Amino acid sequence: MTSCLLYGYGAYGISVPAAFSANRLSLVDRGFVYAIAHVRGGSEKGWRWYREGKLAKKPNTFRDFIAASEYLIEHGWSARGKIIAHGGSAGGTLIGAIANMRPDLYAGLIAEVPFVDVLNTMLDETLPLTPPEWPEWGDPLRDAAAFRTILEYSPYENVRAQDYPAILALAGLTDPRVLYWEPAKWIARLRRMRTDRKLIAFRTNLEAGHAGAAGRFDRLQEVALAYAFAFKVAGASLDAGPDTQSRRRRAAPAQ
Numbered sequence: 001m002t003s004c005l006l007y008g009y010g011a012y013g014i015s016v017p018a019a020f021s022a023n024r025l026s027l028v029d030r031g032f033v034y035a036i037a038h039v040r041g042g043s044e045k046g047w048r049w050y051r052e053g054k055l056a057k058k059p060n061t062f063r064d065f066i067a068a069s070e071y072l073i074e075h076g077w078s079a080r081g082k083i084i085a086h087g088g089s090a091g092g093t094l095i096g097a098i099a100n101m102r103p104d105l106y107a108g109l110i111a112e113v114p115f116v117d118v119l120n121t122m123l124d125e126t127l128p129l130t131p132p133e134w135p136e137w138g139d140p141l142r143d144a145a146a147f148r149t150i151l152e153y154s155p156y157e158n159v160r161a162q163d164y165p166a167i168l169a170l171a172g173l174t175d176p177r178v179l180y181w182e183p184a185k186w187i188a189r190l191r192r193m194r195t196d197r198k199l200i201a202f203r204t205n206l207e208a209g210h211a212g213a214a215g216r217f218d219r220l221q222e223v224a225l226a227y228a229f230a231f232k233v234a235g236a237s238l239d240a241g242p243d244t245q246s247r248r249r250r251a252a253p254a255q
Contacts (some may be wrong), residue, residue, distance in 0.1 A: 003031065005027055005035070006036075006085050008037040009090065033077050041045075069102075070105070080104065088111070089210065095110070110167075110229060111164070111168070113170065114183050116183060118156075122134065122138065163195050165207030167190065167199070168229040169203075171204045173206045178210060199229075236237060
């Protein structure tokens with residue numbers, strides 16, 4: 001059954017277009033399906049779509065991603081245990097939440113600079129970026145309902161004793177938005193609490209911030225690391241398919 005890399009974000013009203021990316025050809029050439037889940041919290045279907053995925057309605061973001069995963073399975077695009085979920089930053093909240101909610105659906109999870117310690121960060125008003133984030137996530141210091149909502153889904157607080165998919169988490173040492181210790185403590189808790197022995201990998205780029213490696217080729221190495229993880233946990237070959245190889249041979253200049 002076909003493996004699938006499913007990407008999601010779902011925050012701040014940001015739309016994720018179904019745009020072309022040459023990087024994804026390395027997945028498709030190896031038999032992957034690539035999909036984008038337009039979950040609530042983005043504005044792909046209008047501003048109401050955004051409002052339905054923030055504050056008290058934030059859990060809709062996670063339920064939508066799970067529903068998109070189940071749709072791909074139901075319609076034969078992939079299968080249970082063959083989907084690798086991918087998200088970063090606020091999309092990392094999504095990845096951490098679905099890890100706790102439906103770990104059975106996924107072969108692996110890729111979380112880049114993931115915002116996974118939502119409750120503790122939103123409680124710390126001394127962090128310069130916390131007060132401006134309250135309109136998106138809620139103010140748990142002054143709003144008991146916001147505290148309960150965030151506590152219900154915050155990835156770090158909801159790690160529990162169960163089997164988890166394989167996980168790759170990436171952080172940047174100088175990241176001012178998602179401080180590197182958020183994914184670090186999340187991964188530590190996962191390793192302590194999980195009931196399986198699947199791969200849980202964590203890498204901190206000592207020369208990067210929130211956007212990852214700055215250089216073009218350094219960034220491509222990070223993409224390659226994420227895709228290699230996807231190939232490994234999906235049991236896919238790193239070699240491109242025969243059709244791609246034959247096209248490359250036909251395109252090669254005569255010697």
